[in-house]
Amino acid sequence: MTDPQAGEGTPILELRGVTKSFGAIQVLHGVDLKVFPGQVTALVGDNGAGKSTLIKSIAGIHPIDGGEILFEGRPVSVTGPRDSAALGIEVVYQDLALADNLDVVQNMFLGRERKRGILLDEASMEAAARDTLAKLSVRTLKSVRQLVSSLSGGQRQTVAIAKAVLWESKVVILDEPTAALGVAQTRQVLDLVRRLADTGHAVLYITHNMVDVFEVSDRVAALYLGRMAADVPISTVDRGQVIELITAGRSGNLGIAPAVAEASI
């Protein structure tokens, strides 16, 4: 695949020829992907295209079998969740991974609590959580000491995203953040996604929703049966083309060569 958008600066995260198999089933076939700081890259693809596997590979949950992951231009090895977290890659999963019985601050710092000696440093954690939420202009929470069980779906999503941002993350991966939300809450989350990019984060945004794609993304990457069909600026494609890329793997002169596409069916 040629690269139609050379000269956009260095991608902060780049995948080259990433492959991944589970037993006899090969899920990812030489996937290339570039994610740029300050931009939202939409990752689209049909069910089973390998979107989840791809982000789990980046997150270190399913380490890659072949190919390369480059972070800030340097090849890195990601073999566990801690590796990706150490690089500054944070993943917000679809099921959010929040503990209902803990409050917002406790969830945001879960697993990485600040301590003074053996004591938890609640005061500094609360201040930092509040600060992060304020930076993202989150105004929908009543209190940072509210239990997560009392939050709406949109608020939970907000907390999960703020949690990812708290860690000076450079790349934030969002897995279908608006899938279960109503109209107003989707709006809030999309605004937040945009602000994430505007504050310099590289955002990889997994979604099924074409409206969302064209609303917030700067680039779109389409996976088709484990292959990257296209990874292009959003301005160069229209909605019909993206749908073709998702469903057929190619659209016009974009996408996978027909022979390859058929071979993988």
Place this chain on the structure above:
Amino acid sequence: MSNPVSTTKPEPSGAAPAGFEADRPDNSVSGVVRGYVDKVRGGDLGALPAVLGIVALGLLFFALRPNTFLTPLNISNLLVQAVPITLLAMGLVFVLLLGDIDLSAGVVSGVCAAVLAQLLAQSGAPWYVAILAACAAGALIGLFTGTLVGIVGIPSFVVTLALFLAFQGVTLRIIGQGGTIPVRDEVVQGIANRNLPVTLGWVLTAVAILLYAAIQLNRWRVQKARGLAHQPLAVVAARCVLIAVILVVVTAILSQDRALSAAVDLEGIPYAVPLVVILLLLLTFVLSRTSFGRHVYAVGGNAEAARRAGINVTRIRVLVFVLSSTMAAISGIAAASRLASVTAASGAGNTLLYAVGAAVIGGTSLFGGRGRVRDAVLGGLVVAIIANGLGLLGVEAYLNFIITGGVLLLAASVDALARRRAAATGH
């Protein structure tokens, strides 16, 4: 990586960034009361059922046995009676917080008590060696149980049910068929049967009150100074006063001479009571102020979230079982001290159910994720009041079982209903 965003100074003079209205505390007491009522109506009952239970049962038994129930002698008996149940329940609170259960905790306390008694009686070991050995036995058993649950992955219900049977055999082996080993060591016996000197009791009470007030007020001061969420001063002060009043009243009652004959002096706080208080403070500290405690809540609330947050869930599980079984050992020692003997049936029967009941009555959820160490103390008191009061009434054994079972069922129903209500109202 570990210390991001921290350089930003907290906003001056408590001005929280816009958007967190509730963090600007409603400083009126009525606002706090309203908040509390909302919380209770939303299904977060906290300590309310247990406190109501203690008051209601206290009044009931006082009305039925006005001459014997609220006497200093009986109150002291009642407190000592509550000690083994409470200690066992304290450990179980941790297990229940994970959403697990330890059905073997009672018989583990029996095994550890048997180890203690055997070392004291047969080997003539000094008391501290025997106590340490009993606690070590508890920790070891906990490690075994925790390994089976956390690492092998067998449901805790099954593991501990099997161990419930197996450990009865172990106790029987240590004690011998139908045997009883007396515990004659003065120190061990003294835990439940001797009292603090009256003056020392008052000193400890004063220290406890001052310490509590200092910690509460200091936390309030820090929160206020840094513009964090905090309660109004009046509520903090009221809580300190309430604790002070309870401690003073209990100390005053226990400082009276409660001997039945004029020839002996029987006064002061039983040693077992400060033991419970110290363990209560220690475990509360662990649960609410350390990252281990936070992770216990997280695993109980959402184990998958905890795992993804980088928490070693298996390690937490194993540690919790070690802690719970060690508490069971301490409970076994207290029970051995109170009865001055250990039998093959120690810790069997309804010991465990009383302790689980105590934790649940106190407000710890059987579904995991919700509970505090103080629940064990409040619930332990309720269970002990029932046992003590029914004893004074001379109720027949069959009725005793039925009533205690009924109370447990009631507590579990309150838990389940509160949980449903909480789910419905989003608390």
